[in-house]
Every structure is written in structure tokens, then in C-alpha cells.
Amino acid sequence: MRTAVYPGSFDPITNGHLDIIKRSSKVFDELVVGVLVNPQKKGLFDIEERVELIKKAVKDIPNVKVESFSGLLINFLRQKHAKVIVKGLRAVSDFEYEFQMSLMNSKLDPNIETVFMMASAGNSFLSSSSVKQVAMFGGCIQGLVPDSVMPAVINKIKNL
Ligand code: PNS
Numbered sequence: 001m002r003t004a005v006y007p008g009s010f011d012p013i014t015n016g017h018l019d020i021i022k023r024s025s026k027v028f029d030e031l032v033v034g035v036l037v038n039p040q041k042k043g044l045f046d047i048e049e050r051v052e053l054i055k056k057a058v059k060d061i062p063n064v065k066v067e068s069f070s071g072l073l074i075n076f077l078r079q080k081h082a083k084v085i086v087k088g089l090r091a092v093s094d095f096e097y098e099f100q101m102s103l104m105n106s107k108l109d110p111n112i113e114t115v116f117m118m119a120s121a122g123n124s125f126l127s128s129s130s131v132k133q134v135a136m137f138g139g140c141i142q143g144l145v146p147d148s149v150m151p152a153v154i155n156k157i158k159n160l
Helices: 015-025 047-057 073-079 092-108 128-136 150-158
Strands: 003-008 030-036 064-069 084-089 113-118
Touching: 003 015, 003 073, 015 030, 015 084, 015 113, 030 047, 030 073, 047 064, 064 073, 073 092, 084 092, 092 113, 128 150
Parallel strands: 003 030, 003 084, 030 064, 084 113
Antiparallel strands: none
16 A cells, blocks of 8 residues: 655645645555644644644545644654655745755655655645735635635634
């Protein structure tokens, strides 16, 4: 069984993330979405909320699981018996950071490969931080995040 891990902060999941999840779930037998627990970075949503929002968005895709992880990504892969990391690439500007991370991960464990999937053209401008900014200043986030996530973002920002 070929298991891949799609890691990230997902604060919150966007339609760009969801597109990568849908497409890569067709390439692998099982896809585990790994939500990084990062104590140094306080996000808009806490980890349990992020996991729940992703679970709702992927509920109709049978071979996708959602879990949180802390520490090194390669250790999470080992736990999941996965050998592949899936990452989305939006633009050249993503390349340097992603290239560095993939080299570091293969240095830490040469058995692990990072596979890059290009973002769909319509999502190449999307990021969790831009979605948060738009919502923060009252802009419309319809079509930027899954429909099930939209009310959660609006409510969260209202109650800040
Ligand atoms: O959505 P993000 O914030 O770009 O995701 C970054 C993530 C979670 C993939 C990255 O920070 C990560 O893998 N963190 C775990 C720590 C780790 O394994 N570091 C070594 C590789 S540089």
C-alpha cells in the first residue's frame, strides 16, 4: 500500500489545499493530511479546530485521513509507514523554500521522497494568510475556502 503524507499548517485549509488533496488522493492508495503542531506559532485556529475543519472538507474522499503531528515530519512519516511527502507548488517563489525542505528531509531520511504537485491555475494566488487578511478586513472569502470552512473563519474573526 502506497501511503503519502501531505503536511502543512492549514490555518485554515483553503481551496488550494483541497485541490492538492483531491488530486493526490487519486495518485496514492492512502493520503494522510498532517497538521503541524507548532508551539512557536499561534494561529487563528487551534490544532483540533484545524483538524476538524479539514475532516469536514474531505469527508467524501474515502482514502484521506487527517491527523496532527509534532516534531520532525520524517518521524511522522515513519509512524504512518509512508515514504512520500506531497507538497503543492504555486509559483516560483515557493520553490526555494520547498527545495530546501525537501533536501533537508532527504538528508534526514534518504528513503523519503518529496513529490511536488503544481497548484491549479485558479488557485495559484491562494494562501491561508491572504484568506485571513481578506476576512479580517471584511472581504468575501467565498470560493477561497471550502464552503464548510467559510462560517468558521468568519465567526472566529468576529470573536477575536
Ligand atoms: O503549511 P506550511 O507552514 O508551509 O508547512 C510547513 C511544514 C509543516 C511542512 C514544515 O514546517 C515541516 O515539515 N515542519 C516539521 C519540522 C521538520 O520536519 N523540519 C525539518 C524539515 S526542514
